[in-house]
Amino acid sequence: MTSTMPTTSRHYHHGDLHQTLLQAATDIISEGGSASLSMRKLADRVGVSRTAPYHHFKDKNALLCAIAEQGFKQVEKFLEEARNREQTEPLTTIFTGYVHHYIKRAYQNREQYDLMFGREVWRHGSPTASLQNISRRHFKSWLNWIDQLCQQGVIRSGDSTLRTAQVCWATLHGLCRLLNDGIYTEQSNLDEMIDTAVEMMLTQS
Amino acid sequence: MTSTMPTTSRHYHHGDLHQTLLQAATDIISEGGSASLSMRKLADRVGVSRTAPYHHFKDKNALLCAIAEQGFKQVEKFLEEARNREQTEPLTTIFTGYVHHYIKRAYQNREQYDLMFGREVWRHGSPTASLQNISRRHFKSWLNWIDQLCQQGVIRSGDSTLRTAQVCWATLHGLCRLLNDGIYTEQSNLDEMIDTAVEMMLTQS
DNA sequence: GCGATATTTTGACACTGTCAAGATTGATTG
DNA sequence: CAATCAATCTTGACAGTGTCAAAATATCGC
Numbered sequence: 001m002t003s004t005m006p007t008t009s010r011h012y013h014h015g016d017l018h019q020t021l022l023q024a025a026t027d028i029i030s031e032g033g034s035a036s037l038s039m040r041k042l043a044d045r046v047g048v049s050r051t052a053p054y055h056h057f058k059d060k061n062a063l064l065c066a067i068a069e070q071g072f073k074q075v076e077k078f079l080e081e082a083r084n085r086e087q088t089e090p091l092t093t094i095f096t097g098y099v100h101h102y103i104k105r106a107y108q109n110r111e112q113y114d115l116m117f118g119r120e121v122w123r124h125g126s127p128t129a130s131l132q133n134i135s136r137r138h139f140k141s142w143l144n145w146i147d148q149l150c151q152q153g154v155i156r157s158g159d160s161t162l163r164t165a166q167v168c169w170a171t172l173h174g175l176c177r178l179l180n181d182g183i184y185t186e187q188s189n190l191d192e193m194i195d196t197a198v199e200m201m202l203t204q205s
Numbered sequence: 206m207t208s209t210m211p212t213t214s215r216h217y218h219h220g221d222l223h224q225t226l227l228q229a230a231t232d233i234i235s236e237g238g239s240a241s242l243s244m245r246k247l248a249d250r251v252g253v254s255r256t257a258p259y260h261h262f263k264d265k266n267a268l269l270c271a272i273a274e275q276g277f278k279q280v281e282k283f284l285e286e287a288r289n290r291e292q293t294e295p296l297t298t299i300f301t302g303y304v305h306h307y308i309k310r311a312y313q314n315r316e317q318y319d320l321m322f323g324r325e326v327w328r329h330g331s332p333t334a335s336l337q338n339i340s341r342r343h344f345k346s347w348l349n350w351i352d353q354l355c356q357q358g359v360i361r362s363g364d365s366t367l368r369t370a371q372v373c374w375a376t377l378h379g380l381c382r383l384l385n386d387g388i389y390t391e392q393s394n395l396d397e398m399i400d401t402a403v404e405m406m407l408t409q410s
Numbered sequence: 411g412c413g414a415t416a417t418t419t420t421g422a423c424a425c426t427g428t429c430a431a432g433a434t435t436g437a438t439t440g
Numbered sequence: 441c442a443a444t445c446a447a448t449c450t451t452g453a454c455a456g457t458g459t460c461a462a463a464a465t466a467t468c469g470c
Contacts, residue, residue, distance in 0.1 A: 032329070033324065033328070033329050035325075035329060036329075110324075114324065117382070117383075117386060117388060118386055119238065119315075119319065119385065119386040119387065120240075122386050122387040122388060123238070123385075123386055123387040124237065124238050124240060124241075156405065158400075158401045158404055158405075159397075159401075160397070160401075163394070163397055163398055163401040164401060166383075166389065166398050166401075167376070167380070167398060167401045167402045167405060169379075169383075170376060170379035170380045170382075170383055170398075170402070171372070171375060171376045171379055171402075172379070173379040173382060173383060174374075174375035174376050174377070174378040174379025174380070174382065175372070175375045175379070177322070177375075177378060177379065177382055178322075178371075178375055178378060180324065180328075181322060181323055181324040181327050181328055182324065182327040182328040183322060183327060184371065189368070192364075192365070192368055193368055193371055193372060193375075195363075196363045196364075196365075196368040196369060196371075196372045197372045197375070197376075199363055200361065200363075200372060200405050200406065201405065
């Protein structure tokens with residue numbers, strides 16, 4: 001039945017435990033946060049013994065890093081898609097749309113977002129090499145875009161576009177966190193807030 | 206010896222365990238985050254038995270809330286002091302100074318800051334009633350100030366000063382988090398970034 | 411088929427939060 | 441001053457946690 005399994009995936013006993021664990025862990029976390037993820041319960045849910053996951057992820061930390069990594073891949077892909085629309089849509093529209101999307105995605109995947117940028121991995125844990133790489137790569141993409149938008153006069157730039165990119169992203173990030181952490185609970189005004197934030201960045205008042 | 210102890214503090218067996226616990230817990234957390242705070246180790250360090258703290262704080266959650274609460278008290282006090290200087294200093298200078306101070310304080314007390322605004326308490330835990338109160342009160346103070354600065358033409362206001370206040374604070378918060386969570390590790394450029402952020406908020410370009 | 415290797419399991423250890431029940435102490439009241 | 445009562449603290453216990461070591465099992469290359 002699984003005899004003609006090709007290419008990439010290994011499937012010794014379980015099929016593809018690595019991928020299964022990743023998916024199940026993401027599900028668990030999306031409900032109760034990374035604190036609610038127990039390696040033992042995870043193994044239980046997937047149907048393997050307590051320590052089986054340790055052959056696919058060195059640590060709980062490594063598992064969390066892998067989840068974060070997936071998030072970066074998705075966001076990076078979306079940024080590319082946005083920039084590919086540069087010929088067909090006005091830049092301001094694209095940028096505004098991207099910001100709206102970014103924040104909403106962060107909200108829909110709060111816990112994953114927290115892993116991507118939170119202290120648990122980056123300060124208390126130890127970010128995987130590959131997580132560090134993809135994270136750096138993604139920020140470079142963002143910087144690249146903001147730089148272009150500054151040159152094209154779309155975004156208010158100060159002395160340094162690097163600083164501008166940092167601050168712009170910090171603003172997005174701040175909004176995400178206030179939403180995700182349950183401080184601004186009313187998402188009814190969310191769109192308004194995002195628009196206000198974007199207006200602060202754009203050149204046109 | 207402790208016979209003439211007056212006024213506020215109780216001191217049955219220990220002296221003032223409540224306060225001692227709060228202080229010790231703050232110390233522990235400031236090193237390794239709230240995850241590194243174990244109720245048992247805390248009790249141990251203070252020199253009482255494992256469950257003694259539970260007579261002063263219902264939960265680990267309650268203890269964390271108490272720590273967060275102290276943080277709000279300090280920040281609130283500082284905001285008041287800033288506004289009291291309104292006659293003697295230009296408003297722009299005061300505002301800029303406040304922002305710098307706010308972010309630096311957040312960085313110096315990262316873990317406490319995380320408790321004040323993080324998901325651990327606000328979403329996964331259950332914020333104490335008194336924590337909710339002081340937090341709300343503090344945001345009202347901030348809103349009040351921003352409202353005034355908008356009216357005085359210091360800060361760029363959009364349609365709603367409420368939204369402006371939210372976005373301005375989100376920006377501060379975002380910077381704090383990027384710093385605190387170890388994503389922007391170089392604090393050498395911190396002052397520049399803060400200035401860029403402030404410029405984005407001010408009317409004068 | 412055989413040996414090497416990847417994968418999974420069982421057992422164990424030290425740790426966690428916190429509940430229940432008992433012991434001790436301090437304040438209060440008669 | 442003595443007795444009562446409540447506040448405070450301790451000991452014992454339970455179910456959980458992450459993860460290491462060693463043993464068992466399955467799969468692959470030859």
